[in-house]
Amino acid sequence: MMSSSKLQYEHLDQQDHSIRLLRLLPGRWLDNIYCELQTVSLDDNPAYHALSYVWGNPQDTGLITVEGSPFQATKNLITALRRLRSSIDVKVFWVDAVCINQLDTNEKTNQLGLMARIYKSAADVQVFLGESGVLDLIPHEQQVLWEDPPRTHWVRDATMLIHTEHPPHKDGLDSRGVIIDWGTYLRLPSSPEQPGYKPASREVPMWAILDPSNGLNAADQHRVDQFFARQQDPMHGRDEEMPPLETLRHNQCGAFAMMKMLSNGRCLKVCCQGLLDSSAWQGALNVIAHLVSLPWWSRAWVLQEAILPQRDVLAIYGEIVVPMGLIEDSGAVLPRHYARGDCCKRFWNSLPQAQKATLEMFANTMGQLEGIRQTLNMLKMKQIEMLKYLIDKTRFKEATDPRDKIYGLLGLLSNCDEPIDLIPDYHLSANDLYTKVAMQMISYTRSLSILHHHEFRSSPLCSELPSWVPCWGPTYGSLTPFQIGERAANFLACPPGPGRIPHLAIDTPYPNALVVQGRFISKVSAVTTPASKETTSLFIDLLTFLQTFFDIDPFSLHPITQEPEEDALARTLLSDQVFEVRYEFKAGQVVFSRAYAGDIQMFRLARQILMAQKMGQTLVLTLPNGTVMDDQAKAHVVMHAEENFWCANEGRVFFRTEEGHFVSGPMETNVGDEVWVVLGSLVPLVLRRATEGEDGRRLVGYAYVHGIMDGEAAPGVNGEGKREVYLV
Numbered sequence: 249m250m251s252s253s254k255l256q257y258e259h260l261d262q263q264d265h266s267i268r269l270l271r272l273l274p275g276r277w278l279d280n281i282y283c284e285l286q287t288v289s290l291d292d293n294p295a296y297h298a299l300s301y302v303w304g305n306p307q308d309t310g311l312i313t314v315e316g317s318p319f320q321a322t323k324n325l326i327t328a329l330r331r332l333r334s335s336i337d338v339k340v341f342w343v344d345a346v347c348i349n350q351l352d353t354n355e356k357t358n359q360l361g362l363m364a365r366i367y368k369s370a371a372d373v374q375v376f377l378g379e380s381g382v383l384d385l386i387p388h389e390q391q392v393l394w395e396d397p398p399r400t401h402w403v404r405d406a407t408m409l410i411h412t413e414h415p416p417h418k419d420g421l422d423s424r425g426v427i428i429d430w431g432t433y434l435r436l437p438s439s440p441e442q443p444g445y446k447p448a449s450r451e452v453p454m455w456a457i458l459d460p461s462n463g464l465n466a467a468d469q470h471r472v473d474q475f476f477a478r479q480q481d482p483m484h485g486r487d488e489e490m491p492p493l494e495t496l497r498h499n500q501c502g503a504f505a506m507m508k509m510l511s512n513g514r515c516l517k518v519c520c521q522g523l524l525d526s527s528a529w530q531g532a533l534n535v536i537a538h539l540v541s542l543p544w545w546s547r548a549w550v551l552q553e554a555i556l557p558q559r560d561v562l563a564i565y566g567e568i569v570v571p572m573g574l575i576e577d578s579g580a581v582l583p584r585h586y587a588r589g590d591c592c593k594r595f596w597n598s599l600p601q602a603q604k605a606t607l608e609m610f611a612n613t614m615g616q617l618e619g620i621r622q623t624l625n626m627l628k629m630k631q632i633e634m635l636k637y638l639i640d641k642t643r644f645k646e647a648t649d650p651r652d653k654i655y656g657l658l659g660l661l662s663n664c665d666e667p668i669d670l671i672p673d674y675h676l677s678a679n680d681l682y683t684k685v686a687m688q689m690i691s692y693t694r695s696l697s698i699l700h701h702h703e704f705r706s707s708p709l710c711s712e713l714p715s716w717v718p719c720w721g722p723t724y725g726s727l728t729p730f731q732i733g734e735r736a737a738n739f740l741a742c743p744p745g746p747g748r749i750p751h752l753a754i755d756t757p758y759p760n761a762l763v764v765q766g767r768f769i770s771k772v773s774a775v776t777t778p779a780s781k782e783t784t785s786l787f788i789d790l791l792t793f794l795q796t797f798f799d800i801d802p803f804s805l806h807p808i809t810q811e812p813e814e815d816a817l818a819r820t821l822l823s824d825q826v827f828e829v830r831y832e833f834k835a836g837q838v839v840f841s842r843a844y845a846g847d848i849q850m851f852r853l854a855r856q857i858l859m860a861q862k863m864g865q866t867l868v869l870t871l872p873n874g875t876v877m878d879d880q881a882k883a884h885v886v887m888h889a890e891e892n893f894w895c896a897n898e899g900r901v902f903f904r905t906e907e908g909h910f911v912s913g914p915m916e917t918n919v920g921d922e923v924w925v926v927l928g929s930l931v932p933l934v935l936r937r938a939t940e941g942e943d944g945r946r947l948v949g950y951a952y953v954h955g956i957m958d959g960e961a962a963p964g965v966n967g968e969g970k971r972e973v974y975l976v
Contacts, residue, residue: 255317257349258287262358265290267366268347270314272329272339277394281312281329283319283346290365296340298370300553301328302378302543303345303648314346321345328376331564335395341374342366353674360672364556364659372560373553378542380500380535380566385493397567402504403465404571407512409581410456414439415447424514425452426459450590457513468508475505479522479529495531500568502532503539507570510578516585516607517595524599537606539565539575540613548647549656551638555621556659579614582607587829616641624660631664632692635685639720640733643703650678650709653720654685668692679712683760686717690750696764696928700732700950715947716762716975735825735840735896736950739957741932742766742925747963750928753974757941761974766926767963768971769956770905772934778915779897787890788858794821794902798910807908808955816954818851819843820910823896823952826888854889857882896952909956914949921948925962927970932956935973944976 260266271284288294304324311318312326321329325345332339348359367373383391391397410416416425420433425448427433433456437445478484478498506519520529544550554561554572561572586596596604620641629637638657647653655672668688676684689698699716703723710719753761776797784790798817806816825840826847843851853869860867869877896912903911905923913934922935922945932953938944955961963970 301376367556373557402570404574406460408458416456418448426457472505475502476521499531503535507578516592548645552659580618582611630666758974766924769923770907772921775903910954913951
């Protein structure tokens with residue numbers, strides 16, 4: 249960890265919101281780093297920059313000098329300070345590792361409570377993403393000559409993307425989708441209901457682009473043109489004499505040229521001006537892959553540091569300095585080119601899988617950041633609801649101290665209603681903090697929705713927590729936790745009724761147990777192995793196996809619902825829901841709805857198509873209008889079925905109960921586990937009998953149980969069949 253054993257910190261006055269600032273003294277690139285500390289009050293509006301970075305390996309440290317004393321800083325911080333230092337001017341920063349006495353728990357608690365204000369008040373925030381690999385290719389004897397390191401600056405243009413419900417009118421746009429004249433464009437009809445409406449070609453994006461009146465930045469556009477020229481040059485990259493440093497810089501220029509184009513609303517396909525295997529195109533994608541793999545994106549604190557600032561946020565990637573908004577915009581908008589619109593769909597389908605994977609990772613990383621930003625700006629939530637949303641969305645982010653997975657989000661709650669009793673307190677253990685937050689969520693929302701998760705519980709923290717307390721860590725499968733909440737909202741397995749609100753057990757043999765009331769449904773009698781898309785070679789083989797597992801008879805009725813068993817199975821395999829992605833905003837939103845009869849017919853039809861293909865037969869299908877379904881339409885039916893199946897079931901198991909229920913549930917389900925409907929939970933839960941007494945149960949996870957998702961098996965209006973159990 250950062251060591252300040254020889255640095256004597258002066259006491260900070262909590263009453264006037266005092267903080268320390270780091271004065272980074274001038275120096276040449278490779279000179280030792282010298283700093284001074286200055287105590288100021290935030291109430292006086294001091295001028296400073298804030299640094300956002302990853303601490304890095306706490307064992308990999310070096311010496312800097314602070315107030316004349318040696319200070320052990322991580323190598324990543326030292327590199328960041330070198331990148332930020334000027335050879336002639338003093339730079340003033342707030343840097344958490346140095347400005348906070350990390351050995352003083354009281355000060356750390358107080359200062360982290362001020363972090364939201366610190367980042368909001370900064371003149372700008374400098375995000376050190378990490379090194380880009382350039383330094384490794386520059387000899388030390390060359391670096392030692394630098395006053396300041398080379399820097400390449402990119403600019404975020406003031407381009408506006410005009411999103412409309414329908415494609416924009418073609419007469420107002422050029423071939424790229426750019427508005428020719430704003431005044432003329434406003435007078436054109438904008439929907440099919442208006443006379444004279446002529447939609448733009450599907451070859452342009454589903455939005456109109458309004459470029460800034462003074463044009464795009466000339467220096468950046470020159471770099472874009474150079475990237476295009478390198479792609480079109482058949483000899484580029486084939487010259488073995490090109491130095492590796494020049495090659496890497498070209499590739500980095502290409503990556504940010506792509507981001508520049510995308511952030512300005514241009515099509516993904518336009519970014520590729522040559523062959524998909526050209527060294528310029530592949531090199532640019534390799535840089536994007538490296539950029540999104542940097543640890544900064546996985547830190548728990550980055551949301552607060554990237555979203556709260558009210559002024560510029562600049563990203564530093566090696567020698568490149570670029571507005572964070574340019575990176576974020578370009579990735580978040582990507583899926584609209586190949587998912588919502590048709591402009592780049594054919595191009596997308598032509599990409600090699602590795603290139604798709606890189607772009608999808610980029611889109612997902614930036615889309616998550618943009619989606620949270622939009623939610624904070626546009627939706628009004630109670631603090632506890634927003635905290636749950638944020639914790640769910642950041643499960644895959646990391647923190648050296650697990651408490652920071654919660655404390656690192658508190659600064660984002662300032663504009664939410666109904667404040668909660670929660671402030672950073674490093675005297676509180678992680679176990680006690682997580683239990684406290686879980687209980688607050690249950691009490692404030694009067695809901696057990698936090699029990700609907702499918703997370704790995706193999707970490708040391710999880711082993712110490714009660715089974716009902718989420719450890720807010722990574723989940724298994726492709727379905728993200730916030731989508732579980734969206735899906736659960738479509739069910740009501742246990743409608744509100746008389747009973748006690750879930751509460752912590754007091755004076756019982758069950759310490760930290762959650763007391764709930766519910767109704768036992770049945771025991772698990774047989775379980776499959778977890779469904780895995782990666783290990784499933786043929787989807788039809790999995791469907792056939794599940795037909796056999798559930799002993800489906802096409803002429804029999806389901807024993808619970810009295811519907812055809814094949815329909816019951818189809819609804820179980822879809823968890824009785826289908827999804828669509830809506831793109832009203834820059835980051836797409838996944839929306840779930842209950843499956844209707846047509847969805848079930850299409851799922852069963854997909855199985856017929858796949859079975860015919862496996863047997864080498866041609867299945868002739870006639871649409872209601874009399875036309876024969878072509879191969880493309882069949883492929884779409886199969887794709888829709890597979891996507892919805894894996895969205896619901898990746899990493900989960902199927903099981904039968906002793907009463908004959910068809911169920912999909914958590915991967916840890918064992919034979920003998922119990923299915924319950926519990927007051928306060930919209931979906932059934934799988935519980936396991938605990939060793940601690942007759943009424944103790946451990947939470948295994950949530951389940952889809954066909955035939956009881958709408959209250960059919962809930963306790964009676966007077967509580968008949970209900971009993972109290974202790975979740976330990």
